[in-house]
Amino acid sequence: MDVVSPELNSLLPDEIMDTEAMEEAPHSQPDSAAVQAEPCYDSTVPMETDVPQTPSVSEDAAPTGNSQTQLTPTDSTLSPSRHSSILISSGPSRLVTLKPGLATSTAPTKTTDSVTGTSMSTGGLQKLTAPFTISSVNHQIILNKVASSQAAEAAKSAGPPPQVIKQEGQKLLVTTIGKSGQPIVLQLPHAASKPGVVQASGDGKAPAPQFKVVTIAGGSELKPVVGSGGNQVTAVQTQQLKTIQVTLSELSTQSPVMPPRTIALSEPHNTNLQNIASKKIAISPLKTPSKNVKPVQSVTVGGVGGSQFKTIIPLTTQQNVQQIQVPGSRFHYVRLVTATTSSSPGQPSTSSMQTGEQAGKPMVGSTGVRMSVPVVPAPAMKQVVPKPLTSSAQVVATPQTQQRLIMPAIQPNLTNLPLGTVLAPAPGGGNMGYAVLPAQYVAQLQQSPFVTLASSSGFQASSGMQTQAKLPLNGVSAAETTSRPRKPCNCTKSQCLKLYCDCFANGEFCNMCNCNNCFNNLEHETERLKAIKTCLDRNPEAFKPKIGKGKEGESDRRHSKGCNCKRSGCLKNYCECYEAKIMCSSICKCIGCKNFEESPERKTLMHLADAAEVRVQQQTAAKTKLSSQISDLLMRTTPVISSGSGRLPYTFLTKEVVEATCECLLDKARRAEQTDQLTSEAERLILEEFGHCLMNIITSAGKAKADSASINC
DNA sequence: GAGTTTGAAACT
DNA sequence: CAGTTTCAAACTC
Known part of the structure; x- marks a missing residue:
């Protein structure tokens, strides 16, 4: 056999x-x-x-x-x-x-x-x-x-x-x-x-x-x-x-x-x-x-x-x-x-x-070996x-x-x-x-349990968007059920069979990528194997992680080969070290490196990045809270709405209501300013206030419908 | 989104 | 091994 x-x-x-x-x-x-x-x-x-x-x-x-x-x-x-x-x-x-x-x-x-x-x-x-x-x-x-x-x-x-x-x-x-x-x-x-x-x-x-x-x-x-x-x-x-x-x-x-x-x-x-x-x-x-x-x-x-x-x-x-x-x-x-x-x-x-x-939970298969x-x-x-x-x-x-x-x-x-x-x-x-x-x-x-596995004919992922994600599991969309390990590649000439392709370089199939003429899939196993062999022949460690442990006494993580940057100062994502959020090491051959511990440029970048991250998080939290409040309000006011004409009256959004709302928001902004709040924090407070105003408006409208809203800030 | 820049990978 | 080319991602506008 x-x-x-x-x-x-x-x-x-x-x-x-x-x-x-x-x-x-x-x-x-x-x-x-x-x-x-x-x-x-x-x-x-x-x-x-x-x-x-x-x-x-x-x-x-x-x-x-x-x-x-x-x-x-x-x-x-x-x-x-x-x-x-x-x-x-x-x-x-x-x-x-x-x-x-x-x-x-x-x-x-x-x-x-x-x-x-x-x-x-x-x-x-x-x-x-x-x-x-x-x-x-x-x-x-x-x-x-x-x-x-x-x-x-x-x-x-x-x-x-x-x-x-x-x-x-x-x-x-x-x-x-x-x-x-x-x-x-x-x-x-x-x-x-x-x-x-x-x-x-x-x-x-x-x-x-x-x-x-x-x-x-x-x-x-x-x-x-x-x-x-x-x-x-x-x-x-x-x-x-x-x-x-x-x-x-x-x-x-x-x-x-x-x-x-x-x-x-x-x-x-x-x-x-x-x-x-x-x-x-x-x-x-x-x-x-x-x-x-x-x-x-x-x-x-x-x-x-x-x-x-x-x-x-x-x-x-x-x-x-x-x-x-x-x-x-x-x-x-x-x-x-x-x-x-x-x-x-x-x-x-x-x-x-x-x-x-x-x-x-222990899983027992239909037969034989159970582990x-x-x-x-x-x-x-x-x-x-x-x-x-x-x-x-x-x-x-x-x-x-x-x-x-x-x-x-x-x-x-x-x-x-x-x-x-x-x-x-x-x-x-x-x-x-x-x-x-x-x-x-x-x-x-x-x-793609059945498209790609059960039917090769159904796996037409050789070009463009891959089909693997087209059959989401359990009726849930692929976007919801999958979390790509990395961004989809956009390879156009490499057929995704060279290390230029991140998917290939990471030993993955292209999946939900935007590549063209992709060979990094099941349909092109032969070519893919050849490409793998070629890469390994060229560099036996081609598929090994680039970021590994450094020598004893050095940082836990370092680039295995070091970068070779010349113009980015190793402070942009062009630099593989910076991209991996690690410092350049002695094996790097970069020129004008600023990616070292004491580098002021690097510290500045780090601070900016941290601040941006915090801001994004705060904004996200505020939006989430506001969304939740609105949803909750809508849920609570639904009976009122449905019991009446079925729609909230438009007339409650009077000039007075709008002015009152704006006044509330301005007041919030002033207070934030007086208390030296960060801009991001001020934004958050104002957004929250706006949410409160909306809730009051909707609630009042639901109750009184045609009445002009009296908003208590 | 198009064009540019960048550096790793590939090639010579 | 070094220089050059190719490539795709990162970046800028």
């Missing part, structure tokens, strides 16, 4: 295509339980983790017809917190890879630690007794279910024995709920640092450790329960469905009170491993497309910073190769390979579980947020029988899910795969 077409492979950046990790894991642990349980592990590993400069296993495994789900981190240069990825595969073997991270794991009954340069935390944390083995390779923890039926029985009888894996101050608890022969690889993040995550050296002394519970459950009898509101999975029939439950429960300092969130992953169950075809992926429930409709899906990644949402989106099996890729190594990629043979009698689960509504992740409410997260998943992901549909997805995941590490895990369950229980995506991707996905 071809996991991915050679053409696509050739187009992908090496870092995206690298899959050595997956291959290396089994090879490096020939005696691990995983290998024992899965003699043909190498050929059946359904998923792989891309690690830079590693050979891809997916291609090797493809001929076996095993399902693969790949979440592929591609940028070794990313900050560790962004290196995470989750690999979940269906089929005879299953891998769940959590990256990035410092591979740290406990060894259960069998543990092989091949992680180089990483410390293994075993000790008291380990409690695994299930027929799983853990082997970590390249920062992966591979949980392989022991082939032995006895072990399986023992595991069943003993219930889901938890594994406690501690890494960097976090504890990852892995439990099983039945099902067999599904190796799971958890690749842990490096030591890096995720804000709020207590780093520990694995000595068990880390304060306030975080717990992440991963429960892997299987069983053909399990029926996915959607929106159960809890961590429980209701077992029902549906023998076609194989259920894997991965429950992540985090008791972290970040979200100590949040209930665990559940993510459901399901896949068709097929007892005949030989018949289990590679399957997976589709980034969101895709309605079965018509002949001419390609099951492409749009995934959006939003800004790099801030809280990250991750979404697990069910992927219906389509006879297409799908790709999602984000330009640049800034993102992690999810590679999913889907076979065509699987049946999908599964019942559709909820079409979508959005973060906003499900936050904090419960404690999620912070993430107030900043709108239900539909355009990709600051931003960023971009692309799907290429090709007439092949496998599906392959490459999806960026800024923080795909399961252990990093808490900030907002969005579950998008597959509509069909059967041929579904799930991908964990940053919420931003989901946001963009949500903007």
Whole structure:
């Protein structure tokens, strides 16, 4: 089976295509339980983790017809917190890879630690007794279910024995709920640092450790329960469905009170491993497309910073190769390979579980893997947020029988899910795969869930305004439900495939942009991939954030390359440093720089900007208050109006009334002047007074109608 | 809104 | 690496 077409492979950046990790894991642990349980592990590993400069296993495994789900981190240069990825595969073997991270794991009954340069935390944390083995390779923890039926029985009888894996101050608890022969690889993040995550050296002394519970459950009898509101999975029939439950429960300092969130992953169950075809992926429930409709899906990644949402989106099996890729190594990629043979009698689960509504609620998918992740409410997260998943992901549909997805995941590490895990369950229980995506991707996905995803033909965004926002979610206009991460681009000549384009440079699809001849969309995946590769060839860090941490002792934020301004004095937005609201640094090559700490020009600008901001805020507040008062007044006077002739009389606006009103306003202005009020404050007071006058006028008119108003100031 | 300025990206 | 060109955003009028 071809996991991915050679053409696509050739187009992908090496870092995206690298899959050595997956291959290396089994090879490096020939005696691990995983290998024992899965003699043909190498050929059946359904998923792989891309690690830079590693050979891809997916291609090797493809001929076996095993399902693969790949979440592929591609940028070794990313900050560790962004290196995470989750690999979940269906089929005879299953891998769940959590990256990035410092591979740290406990060894259960069998543990092989091949992680180089990483410390293994075993000790008291380990409690695994299930027929799983853990082997970590390249920062992966591979949980392989022991082939032995006895072990399986023992595991069943003993219930889901938890594994406690501690890494960097976090504890990852892995439990099983039945099902067999599904190796799971958890690749842990490096030591890096995720804000709020207590780093520990694995000595068990880390304060306030975080717990992440991963429960892997299987069983053909399990029926996915959607929106159960809890961590429980209701077992029902549906023998076609194989259920894997991965429950992540985090008791972290970040979200100590949040209930665990559940993510459901399901896949068709097929007892005949030989018949289990590679399957997976589709980034969101895709309605079965018509002949001419390609099951492409749009995934959006939003800004790099801030809280990250991750979404697990069910992927219906389509006879297409799908790709999602984000330009640049800034993102992690999810590679999913889907076979065509699987049946999908599964019942559709909820079409979508959005973060906003499900936050904090466990979400149980229709089947298989359920991941419960404690999620912070993430107030900043709108239900539909355009990709600051931003960023971009692309799907290429090709007439092949496998599906392959490459999806960026800024923080795909399961252990990093808490900030907002969005579950998008597959509509069909059967041929579904799930991908964990940053919420931003989901946001963009949500903007055009069916136009861009279910129908490529409907995605005519190659020029001019993009169509993605034309299908607002839940009947709400795109303007209301989306919040663009940045301004729309206006590219005219670059086809949005060069770094001139902000969208492209930030790894995003163009969305609601004003560009012409745009190729930064799903329809031009090939060109886009080429462009990405070109950019990366020219500058491997082309897609990395320009504003990063400076050297120790320097400012926390600084431009990675420095600016090169010559005429702006670095005090205009032409300057990337100034635009990012940071000072120029020693690496800048600017001339006549005035963007330094003691610069009087800069201070003046800052003061002006602050004053302007305050003024705007005050005016906005005054307008809001006035509007509210008027609305309230209208509400209260409505009965009066409607009870009479139906309209307020015009005659009440007499000359006297107008003069009285003006007098009131002038009086207010005088008082403000006498008390040395700021102009903005005076304006606010006058506006308020005007509001009062209007209220009195309307009230009086409503009561007396024809009477001239007597306004009390 | 059109035209100009600016500096990063792309190119040579 | 340096100089030049291209490009799109920022800015001005």
